[in-house]
Amino acid sequence: MPNFIQEVELYKESLNDPSEIKVTEELLYRAKTEDDFFIRIKRSGKVDIASGVILFSKEKDKCLFLYHNKIKRWVTPGGHSDGEQDLKKVAFQELEEEVGIKIDNFMDKKISFIHKFDYTKETFGYEKSIINIFYTAILPEDQLPKIMEPSKCSGIDWFSKQKVGELALLYNSTALIKLVDLWDNII
Numbered sequence: 001m002p003n004f005i006q007e008v009e010l011y012k013e014s015l016n017d018p019s020e021i022k023v024t025e026e027l028l029y030r031a032k033t034e035d036d037f038f039i040r041i042k043r044s045g046k047v048d049i050a051s052g053v054i055l056f057s058k059e060k061d062k063c064l065f066l067y068h069n070k071i072k073r074w075v076t077p078g079g080h081s082d083g084e085q086d087l088k089k090v091a092f093q094e095l096e097e098e099v100g101i102k103i104d105n106f107m108d109k110k111i112s113f114i115h116k117f118d119y120t121k122e123t124f125g126y127e128k129s130i131i132n133i134f135y136t137a138i139l140p141e142d143q144l145p146k147i148m149e150p151s152k153c154s155g156i157d158w159f160s161k162q163k164v165g166e167l168a169l170l171y172n173s174t175a176l177i178k179l180v181d182l183w184d185n186i187i
Contacts, residue, residue: 051090052078067155099145
C-alpha cells in the first residue's frame with residue numbers, strides 16, 4: 001500500500017480545487033486508518049474504493065462509455081477494488097472484464113483524477129459512496145471493445161467531448177465535467 005499512498009499524495013500536490021483536495025484527503029485518511037476500506041461491504045454509509053479507465057479512441061477524439069443497468073447511467077469502465085490495493089491493477093482488470101480490452105500500459109502512469117460518487121438507497125438498496133480513481137489509456141490497434149457483462153451493462157458507445165459535456169449536464173455530474181475540463185490535458 002505505500003506505493004498507492006505515495007501515488008495519491010503526489011496527485012494531491014497537483015490539486016487546486018478545494019473539493020478535490022477534500023476527497024483526496026478523505027481517501028488517504030480511510031486508506032491509512034480503515035482495515036476494511038479496500039473491501040466491498042454492503043453496509044449503509046460504507047465508503048468503497050474503486051478504479052476505472054477513461055479509454056480513448058486511437059484518434060483520441062472519443063472515449064468509451066457503458067450503460068450501467070443498476071446505476072442507469074453511462075459510465076466509463078471500472079469497478080470496486082474488492083480487497084486489491086493496487087488500483088492500477090484493478091483498472092486494467094475491470095477494463096478487460098467489462099469490455100474485453102487488454103492493455104499493457106496506461107497513457108500516463110499517474111492518476112488522471114479522483115472523484116467521490118454518492119448513491120441513495122434506491123440505487124443499491126442501501127446508501128453508499130464510492131471514491132473512484134481514474135486512469136487513462138488509448139485503445140490498442142488490434143482490439144475492439146464489446147460488452148462482456150450484459151447483466152451489468154446493456155450499452156456501449158464512443159462519446160465525443162461534446163457528448164460527454166451533454167451527459168455532464170443531463171446527470172449534473174461533476175465527474176464528467178472534470179473529464180471534459182481535463183480532456184485536452186489528459187490526451
